[in-house]
Amino acid sequence: MVMRNDLTTAGSLIQIIRQSRQNALKKVNEELISMYWHVGEYLSSESAKASFGDAYIDSIAEQIQDAFPGIKGFNRRGLYRMKKFYETYKDDEFVTTLLSQISWSNHLVILSNARTEEERHFYISLCVKENYSARELSRQIDSGYYERYMLSKEKLLPEPIRSLKENPFLDSYVIEFLDLPSNFKETDLRKGLIRNMKDFILEVGKDFTFIDEEYRVQVGGSDYKIDLLFFHRGLQCLVAFELKIGEFKPEYISKMDFYLEALDRQKKKENEKPSVGMILCASKDDEVVEYAMSRTLSPLMVAEYQLQLPDKSVLQKKLQELINMPLLESGEADA
Numbered sequence: 001m002v003m004r005n006d007l008t009t010a011g012s013l014i015q016i017i018r019q020s021r022q023n024a025l026k027k028v029n030e031e032l033i034s035m036y037w038h039v040g041e042y043l044s045s046e047s048a049k050a051s052f053g054d055a056y057i058d059s060i061a062e063q064i065q066d067a068f069p070g071i072k073g074f075n076r077r078g079l080y081r082m083k084k085f086y087e088t089y090k091d092d093e094f095v096t097t098l099l100s101q102i103s104w105s106n107h108l109v110i111l112s113n114a115r116t117e118e119e120r121h122f123y124i125s126l127c128v129k130e131n132y133s134a135r136e137l138s139r140q141i142d143s144g145y146y147e148r149y150m151l152s153k154e155k156l157l158p159e160p161i162r163s164l165k166e167n168p169f170l171d172s173y174v175i176e177f178l179d180l181p182s183n184f185k186e187t188d189l190r191k192g193l194i195r196n197m198k199d200f201i202l203e204v205g206k207d208f209t210f211i212d213e214e215y216r217v218q219v220g221g222s223d224y225k226i227d228l229l230f231f232h233r234g235l236q237c238l239v240a241f242e243l244k245i246g247e248f249k250p251e252y253i254s255k256m257d258f259y260l261e262a263l264d265r266q267k268k269k270e271n272e273k274p275s276v277g278m279i280l281c282a283s284k285d286d287e288v289v290e291y292a293m294s295r296t297l298s299p300l301m302v303a304e305y306q307l308q309l310p311d312k313s314v315l316q317k318k319l320q321e322l323i324n325m326p327l328l329e330s331g332e333a334d335a
Helices: 003-048 054-067 076-089 105-114 118-130 133-142 145-154 186-197 197-204 250-268 285-293 313-323
Strands: 172-174 210-218 222-232 237-242 276-281 300-306
Touching: 003 054, 003 105, 003 250, 054 076, 054 250, 076 105, 076 276, 105 133, 118 133, 118 145, 133 145, 133 197, 133 276, 145 172, 145 313, 186 197, 186 210, 186 222, 186 237, 210 237, 210 250, 222 250, 222 276, 237 250, 250 276, 250 300, 285 300
Parallel strands: 172 300, 237 276, 276 300
Antiparallel strands: 210 222, 222 237
8 A cells, every 4th residue: 555655755756857857858958959059160160161062071971970870960961950050040149048948850940941030039939938849849830820929919909918918819820730520610619629639739828728618607696608718827817718610799709708707706816817818710800809899908819710721921921011021032041
């Protein structure tokens, strides 16, 4: 029979072991990134010499293989990647302190896909904050997360949302991972998100912790159900999601106001901030949303969702028009 004190001791030891392993992996990654940086620095310096070229790189790769048989990543392609890595960031003070905090795989994804310095900064910072795997990072880039984030920040957000110290919300969400029937209902949408909660958390942000679906609040002897309820660690508040399969309607605002009031009066703990609402619709007219929200004092947002990955070129064009960002020609980023 295992005693309670034994369980407590075992739990503490497991946490010590887990933390030590994480620290060891972090240190290994720091050393790897440092090695790749110095290899890239050396190759960049050698590139100024007339002898530098494919034959030179091939020779270096062969010598490394002879010295370290079976070592991976040091073929010609890998060496050129290290050179590009160094040359991309050597004068970039913003990221030099962050480079060793993400994996080499994530660096390669960013170098291959990010089009501007601002976009590289964004994804490096996001990787540090969210601790993305390479697969998760690739998904975010494919979904145009940077463009959608920047477009959301350019929108005229309601004052209660703007006043939040941290605003984790986007104007549009991509939930392409759902396998919904052709004529799906709101119940299908909710159940699909529940089945794919890990992917949904990736899309909305890893600070969201799922609490329950159809969360019940009782007012005046009647039961009301909130589609999805989360807690946000950064905001330190409850976040209510209402799901709509059609276009946004103004009456949705009063319903969400009602839910937030019920949560604040009945469920919010003393140390928590006021609850926040997200109305997630299939589509919305921004002018209608602005009119509908102009008099509400509740911290809530209206966003739309897409059931397939967006056309990134369309998002990039919208972003360029909004903030007058120069758009690189196709292929220029990989030159």
